[in-house]
Amino acid sequence: DAGVTQxxxxxxxxxxxxxxxxxxxxxxxxxxxxxxxxxxQGPQFIFQYYEKEERGRGNFPDRFSARQFPNYSSELNVNxxxxxxxxxxxxxxxxxxxGSYNEQFFGPGTxxxxx
Amino acid sequence: GxxxxxxxxxxxxxxxxxxxxxCTSSSIxxxxxxxxxxxGEGPVLLIALYKAGELTSNGRLTAQFGITRKDSFxxxxxxxxxDVGIYFxxxxxxxxDMRFGAGTxxxxxx
Numbered sequence: 001d002a003g004v005t006q007x008x009x010x011x012x013x014x015x016x017x018x019x020x021x022x023x024x025x026x027x028x029x030x031x032x033x034x035x036x037x038x039x040x041q042g043p044q045f046i047f048q049y050y051e052k053e054e055r056g057r058g059n060f061p062d063r064f065s066a067r068q069f070p071n072y073s074s075e076l077n078v079n080x081x082x083x084x085x086x087x088x089x090x091x092x093x094x095x096x097x098x099g100s101y102n103e104q105f106f107g108p109g110t111x112x113x114x115x
Numbered sequence: 116g117x118x119x120x121x122x123x124x125x126x127x128x129x130x131x132x133x134x135x136x137x138c139t140s141s142s143i144x145x146x147x148x149x150x151x152x153x154x155g156e157g158p159v160l161l162i163a164l165y166k167a168g169e170l171t172s173n174g175r176l177t178a179q180f181g182i183t184r185k186d187s188f189x190x191x192x193x194x195x196x197x198d199v200g201i202y203f204x205x206x207x208x209x210x211x212d213m214r215f216g217a218g219t220x221x222x223x224x225x
Contacts, residue, residue: 004157033213042119042203042215043158056212090157104213106157 002027004093004107012113013081021076021110025093031055032074033104034066035090043090049074050096078112086114118142121204121216128194129224136202136219137188144206147180147187148213152201161202162189194223 005024013019025032031050035043048056049068063079072093078085088111092104121138128134138147146165150158162173164180164187171178177190187204204216 035213040217042121042205042217043213045212045214048212058212092157103160103163106159108156 004091004105006089006091006107006110008110009108010111010113012115014115015081015083017081017114018077018079019081019112021078021089021091021112023074023076023091023093023107025072025074025091026095026105029093029095029105030072031094031096031102032068032072033092033094034074034076035092035106036060037088037090037109039087046076081114083114086112088112119204119206119214119216121219123219124217125220125222127222127224130194130196132194134191134194134198134221135188136204137186138204138206138216139186140206140214141185142206143184144208144214145184146207147178148205148207149176149178149187149189150203150205150215152203152218154200158203191221194221196223196225199223 007022033048034046037043045058046060047066052068066076068074088109090109092106094102094104096102119140148163149161152158162178167184168182169180175192201218201220203218205213207213
């Protein structure tokens with residue numbers, strides 16, 4: 001079975017532009033989370049979506065938005081890009097079981113460079 | 116917000132040596148997790164800990180969930196070259212929000 005897939009692999013944008021990153025979860029997984037990983041740091045939680053609804057949000061500005069589609073794939077959108085938005089953006093999917101913890105499986109990430 | 120302090124930042128060891136790294140927080144987490152990340156890939160889960168005081172092993176890996184729920188350690192015994200990578204601790208809140216440490220970069224010399 002395919003794991004979590006993300007596209008594109010790499011992306012170069014300039015300040016002020018807008019970017020859309022895409023994620024396809026593992027088949028059967030209904031929850032998708034997005035993380036930002038700046039070089040040399042651990043991932044930082046941005047959003048979680050489950051059944052097309054936002055279920056959690058990290059400490060990121062409103063320039064960051066996301067959505068989940070009926071097939072459970074997801075998009076992360078970032079407006080008015082800043083140099084500091086340069087990072088690896090990770091998507092993780094999970095199969096919510098109703099328990100207190102659902103293992104998240106990470107994709108390989110999209111490397112965004114803002115010039 | 117919740118901050119996780121992970122140490123050491125980096126380790127250089129000989130193949131066959133044991134490794135120990137730890138993570139502390141000022142906040143309580145419901146679940147502690149340890150991940151490994153290789154270059155060009157996303158983190159991969161190594162061990163998940165669900166209860167305070169829990170000690171769990173996965174092959175050569177052993178991890179413990181601190182009794183106060185504010186800390187955890189990971190031990191790797193008899194290191195091998197493929198153990199090279201960056202290890203992250205993570206604490207998970209009730210709403211699946213995960214907070215990661217800054218990582219421990221492990222280098223194993225043959």
